Amino acid sequence: MNDPVFVAGTGIISAIGNNTAECLDALENSRAGIDNMQYFDSVHRQKIPVAEVKLDNVALAKLSGLANTKSRTALLSLVAAKEAISNAGIKNIAALRTGFISANSVGGMDKTEKFFAEFLSNNQRGKLRDVVHHECGSITELVADQLGIKDYVTTISTACSSSANAIFFGARLIKNNILDVVVAGGTDALTKFTLNGFNTLMILDEQFCQPFDENRRGLNLGEGAGYIVLVSEKVAAFLSKKPTVKLSGWCNANDAYHQTASSPDGNGSFLAMSGALKKSGLLPQDIDYINLHGTGTQNNDIAEGTAIKRLFDPQYPRMSSTKAFTGHTLGASGGIEAVFSILAIQQGIIYPNLRLQTPMKELPFMPVTDFIKNTNVKHVLSNSFGFGGNCSSLIFSKL
Amino acid sequence: MYIRATGNISPQKTFGHPPFLSEPVEYSGNRLACIEPDYKGLIDAKLIRRMSRIIRMGVAAAMECLQEAGVTKPDAIVTGTAYGCMEDTGLFLTRMVEFNEELLTPTAFIQSTHNTIGAQIGLLLQCNNYNNAFVHRGFSFESALLDGMMLLKEKEATNVLVGAIDEITNISHAILNRMGLYKQGQVSNGELFKTIGIGTKGTIAGEGASFFLLANEPSATDYAKLEGLKTFYKPQGIEEIEAHISSFLAAQSIGLDEIDLIITGKNGDAKSDEIFAQLQHRIFSRSNLVNYKNLCGEYPTATAFALWLAANIIKSETMPTVLEYTGPKEKPIKRILIYDHYQSVHHSLLLISAC
Numbered sequence: 001m002n003d004p005v006f007v008a009g010t011g012i013i014s015a016i017g018n019n020t021a022e023c024l025d026a027l028e029n030s031r032a033g034i035d036n037m038q039y040f041d042s043v044h045r046q047k048i049p050v051a052e053v054k055l056d057n058v059a060l061a062k063l064s065g066l067a068n069t070k071s072r073t074a075l076l077s078l079v080a081a082k083e084a085i086s087n088a089g090i091k092n093i094a095a096l097r098t099g100f101i102s103a104n105s106v107g108g109m110d111k112t113e114k115f116f117a118e119f120l121s122n123n124q125r126g127k128l129r130d131v132v133h134h135e136c137g138s139i140t141e142l143v144a145d146q147l148g149i150k151d152y153v154t155t156i157s158t159a160c161s162s163s164a165n166a167i168f169f170g171a172r173l174i175k176n177n178i179l180d181v182v183v184a185g186g187t188d189a190l191t192k193f194t195l196n197g198f199n200t201l202m203i204l205d206e207q208f209c210q211p212f213d214e215n216r217r218g219l220n221l222g223e224g225a226g227y228i229v230l231v232s233e234k235v236a237a238f239l240s241k242k243p244t245v246k247l248s249g250w251c252n253a254n255d256a257y258h259q260t261a262s263s264p265d266g267n268g269s270f271l272a273m274s275g276a277l278k279k280s281g282l283l284p285q286d287i288d289y290i291n292l293h294g295t296g297t298q299n300n301d302i303a304e305g306t307a308i309k310r311l312f313d314p315q316y317p318r319m320s321s322t323k324a325f326t327g328h329t330l331g332a333s334g335g336i337e338a339v340f341s342i343l344a345i346q347q348g349i350i351y352p353n354l355r356l357q358t359p360m361k362e363l364p365f366m367p368v369t370d371f372i373k374n375t376n377v378k379h380v381l382s383n384s385f386g387f388g389g390n391c392s393s394l395i396f397s398k399l
Numbered sequence: 400m401y402i403r404a405t406g407n408i409s410p411q412k413t414f415g416h417p418p419f420l421s422e423p424v425e426y427s428g429n430r431l432a433c434i435e436p437d438y439k440g441l442i443d444a445k446l447i448r449r450m451s452r453i454i455r456m457g458v459a460a461a462m463e464c465l466q467e468a469g470v471t472k473p474d475a476i477v478t479g480t481a482y483g484c485m486e487d488t489g490l491f492l493t494r495m496v497e498f499n500e501e502l503l504t505p506t507a508f509i510q511s512t513h514n515t516i517g518a519q520i521g522l523l524l525q526c527n528n529y530n531n532a533f534v535h536r537g538f539s540f541e542s543a544l545l546d547g548m549m550l551l552k553e554k555e556a557t558n559v560l561v562g563a564i565d566e567i568t569n570i571s572h573a574i575l576n577r578m579g580l581y582k583q584g585q586v587s588n589g590e591l592f593k594t595i596g597i598g599t600k601g602t603i604a605g606e607g608a609s610f611f612l613l614a615n616e617p618s619a620t621d622y623a624k625l626e627g628l629k630t631f632y633k634p635q636g637i638e639e640i641e642a643h644i645s646s647f648l649a650a651q652s653i654g655l656d657e658i659d660l661i662i663t664g665k666n667g668d669a670k671s672d673e674i675f676a677q678l679q680h681r682i683f684s685r686s687n688l689v690n691y692k693n694l695c696g697e698y699p700t701a702t703a704f705a706l707w708l709a710a711n712i713i714k715s716e717t718m719p720t721v722l723e724y725t726g727p728k729e730k731p732i733k734r735i736l737i738y739d740h741y742q743s744v745h746h747s748l749l750l751i752s753a754c
Contacts, residue, residue, distance in 0.1 A: 042500060105512070107534075113492065113496075116493075116496055119570075123570075123573045124577070128577060128578055131574055135482065135534070136483075136534040137481065137535035138536060141744075151632075152630070153535070153538070154535040155542075156531065156532065156534065157483070157513035158513075158517075158530070158532050159512050169531075169546065172553070173549075175553075176553075193488075193492060193495065196495050196508070197491065197508030197509075201508075253530075254521040254526065254527050254528065254529075254530040255527070256521045256524070256525050256526055257522070259518060259522065260505075260509055267527065268527065386514075387512050388512060388514040388521075388530070389518055389521060389522065390531075
């Protein structure tokens, strides 16, 4: 139970790139993926910018190998999961006890919406094939079946912290000797359901979002998928490409304050971060970089910032929110940001918090605004906080 | 680990710990609905009004479970739901389509997220501890249970609240009906395994909210010991299913002859029941079997009802007549195996025994 769990591979697709190399290039060159809607259809097209993956479903289907009639959530998931597995270079995956733990927030909702418009006019109408993969778990199974993974398959959905929970759940399945290899992370496609939901909450920014800025106005929704391949020590020993990063800590705590709002003192965030530190046996000053949840909403950024102040003051690590690049990808964000956190360690880089102009006046620290190269990054804390008070933090460490 | 308390809202009289299934409720039609309790005394009246039906049922079942256990803040809250909050999802979708993405209000959206029930329980209890939600079709409950069992094993928790919640709404029933999941014509749950169950397609829809308090340490009032859990996905044929059952029992160092009762998940659908029928002639040929989906209907997290049933058979040392048990009456039921599958895709095994 005390054996370490290693990161053998990563895979990603987001608004700033269809694979790891493209995403890294965008991060280095401060190229955000937020724009007017091009592929996604909504009446809010001219008003609300989003961070779309720059491929339509036909192109995504070609890239993934799934039929283009399937939910975009599954198409995105398969692209990133395939990259993660190929990046890990595990040759005999079928001979190992392998699991797929994926997260998403609304399953095949993009197709359900299509179905629903017809169904409402007459409940005998609407193509059933558009609603058959509505369930969150069904998206995971479409992808698991393509990957040939069947030893353990499950789905987690705790709103915006979903894939962080999927990642540590996968690690625990390895630590409990249930599995040898786990592909863990999450996926979400833009849907009208989510866009309109967030719009009713009045937390969408009609401009490009500015996380941790005094004048922040809200978040931009994004889409994508991010997965990491976790392996046991035994499997790691056989890999030709030796892992350089391990998942050293995690914690899931609940803010228990409000269904959608964070407590002013960021209690849940504080508990998640301090719990993850405790689990890893590290001290706050050991953390070299925090990948912030940093959505850009008034409420999240002050709660998260206050929790960071409580935990780290007076010695703050470098930190940034990459949501200024990718938008808030909800159920995928923990997976995408886990990939960024791991890359930060592997490549010795730190990402800029784009568009940060005025630091928040309540906070004595400020996120990084430039891309930093050739820096030693040993321990990274990644935050994912969601509706329902769900707060999860992960810590990745250099071996 | 031990099952210290339960809370169950189902289409049967199960809430508030009434006599154990002594008055089975019969329904006509292919949809069984939960019997909702009087929520007063369990949840604040103001809060109840704001909650949709599935949230009310989930929160109430959880509260009853915690009250029975005498636990105010569990070390973890883990829920499983395949469909999530369908009523709120349907409501928001309907308005979104009808008003063409304008004039929407946030309540239904806020309550539609799959972790709403676990979150509401955490909020009511002011509980900052671990809170997770699994949403994997016929594995939703089993995944939540595995998470809870691992937390106890890892010593991250001394007690965990684990539950399963799924509802049927008019919309979901209409869609699943079109997919051919349910029986057509005159049906009743009381006859599910009799005339109508023979060789016809479809089952009857069910729903439920079942919670369990699992603990590391025994107490004087425990229901049973939870010995083991195993799931397997899309097995290729009956041999593979048998191999999984055998390896599960071997891992528990137990033989089938040491199991007093097997609860299987027959649901009246000819194709689905074929697996159970085959096993009855093979690996389970000498076992005492009962079925339960005539009581709660079929839904992806129905195994939670089966676990509640098994825990109560062991604790009360009684076998409800409605189960039509034909095994030896003089032999006490000390060990129960639950084997279930959902649409031949999600298979699970659960072993519980007397304390």
